[in-house]
Amino acid sequence: MKAAVIGSGAWGTALAIRLCQNGHHVTMWTYEKDLIPEMERTRHNPRLPSAALPEGIQISGDYACARGCKLVVIASPSFPLRSVCRGVAPYIDSDAVVVSVTKGLEQGTHLRMSQVVAQETGKDVVVLTGPSHAEEVSVGIPTGCLSASENQDLAEFVQDAFMADNFRIYTSPDPIGAELAAALKNVIALCAGITDGLGFGDNTKAMLMTRGLTETARLGVALGAQKETFAGLAGVGDLIVTCTSMHSRNRRAGILIGQGKDPQEAMKEVGAVVEGYYAARSAYELGKAQGIDMPITEAAYKVLYEGANVQDAVKGLLSRQRKAEHEDAGWL
Ligand SMILES: NC(=O)c1ccc[n+]([C@@H]2O[C@H](COP(=O)([O-])OP(=O)(O)OC[C@H]3O[C@@H](n4cnc5c(N)ncnc54)[C@H](O)[C@@H]3O)[C@@H](O)[C@H]2O)c1
Structure with a gap:
């Protein structure tokens, strides 16, 4: 399926690699547009130097890359999360599944990250979280994570999208x-x-x-x-x-x-x-x-x-x- 990872920090990069290895067509959106030529030339992201970016991953500085994607993964840090979601929201298809992987709480409102994503995108947001260093996931070190949503179908959809022998995803009804x-x-x-x-x-x-x-x-x-x-x-x-x-x-x-x-x-x-x-x-x-x-x-x-x-x-x-x-x- 077509997937977008919105954020090219260490974690967004590791998840883009994982999705690409699972056979999905992945575009990774980056805030650091000036790094795109270097990332395309070297197939490395300086935010995660240990891992090679597979040729299958497209890199874009345009939020419109989310258009037509069945899966949209929001992988921003917490402080700019709301503005990132506001930027990408107009391009998210009505049938897309949206995932939040940010770990934090919004300053001032204390909202959870998926609540911020839901407010800005109008979607029912799945939470993907767990003990997972990007440096290890990106090089295939066995890891277990949680796909959490009150909606079992959505939690299982995200489980299937990411699941691999070295990336076990468990579901949970407790986002x-x-x-x-x-x-x-x-x-x-x-x-x-x-x-x-x-x-x-x-x-x-x-x-x-x-x-x-x-x-x-x-x-x-x-x-x-x-x-x-x-x-x-x-x-x-x-x-x-x-x-x-x-x-x-x-x-x-x-x-x-x-x-x-x-x-x-x-x-x-x-x-x-x-x-x-x-x-x-x-x-x-x-x-x-x-x-x-x-x-x-x-x-x-x-x-x-x-x-x-x-x-x-x-x-x-x-x-x-x-x-x-x-x-x-x-x-x-
Ligand atoms: N690194 C990990 O192993 C890991 C694992 C699980 C979850 N997480 C969570 O993922 C989230 C992202 O962390 P990371 O490790 O990928 O971050 P990072 O420190 O590697 O990168 C930060 C990213 O934020 C971008 N950025 C900076 N200012 C911005 C702005 N104003 N607007 C939009 N983007 C901006 C930078 O371009 C960079 O891509 C965090 O909430 C973190 O807790 C990280």
Whole structure:
């Protein structure tokens, strides 16, 4: 089938390669029009240097490339997502299936990414997410992801479009959980990086990941997610990959902050989109609005946005009141 991938960052590129390898006719739209001649000549995208672009992938700087496509994958970072969707919307066919793969929350509105895409395109949007570094997917390293939609037919359509021996797609009826888990884990990954930068060990990271998952699931459930989604690929799966891998920009930014760099400097040094930075503000504000206790997210927010000292933030977390692991724990 004819497919368009709107966005040529590392992830859009990896997904375009995957779709092309599955026999689809793919056009990848790029914001960086000046890079098109180089990408066409070298068949490499500097955003994902490790992977070759198959000849079958067309590259375009024109949103009209979505016209006539049965599948339109929106692979923009979160900050320009609304404007990208507004640009491409007039060219999306009425029978096209639209997929959102962006991990984040819209600044100010705190909307999930698929909600933004749905508002701008008028479509029922499928969420594709999971533990999936572009660097690994693009070279065929076995990976599992989630195709989430309340509409089973749409979730299965997207499953079929991407599924391959080395790219297993599971379906889920919980797009809210899938997207919230994906967005909120980036905040925890940034904190995991900070613990590495401070020189802490595996024990610290395991505690942070587990307690981080607990508080993000708490917020997710308050916002309508299914708790089980946080124990699946989009939740704990993505948390593991993002908190432990050097491919993770969120973790890399956190390491630099833990080593004493200012957050802005750290993001500049990473040089690619650090979604956890933006998600920290939304998560913090959502947690406050919902009355949910989110100590790790709150500490991250204070370090990232209020100039709080990292050491003090850690001390604050470690000196919290003692408590039971589960709020509903009952003794026999
Ligand atoms: N990289 C991964 O492995 C991966 C995996 C899964 C999901 N994601 C998610 O995919 C999304 C995109 O991430 P990425 O890794 O592809 O990004 P990236 O950092 O590799 O690239 C950013 C892209 O944004 C484009 N861009 C910059 N300013 C823009 C603007 N004003 N309007 C439109 N486009 C603009 C750039 O041209 C570039 O193509 C993120 O939400 C990320 O969390 C990434």
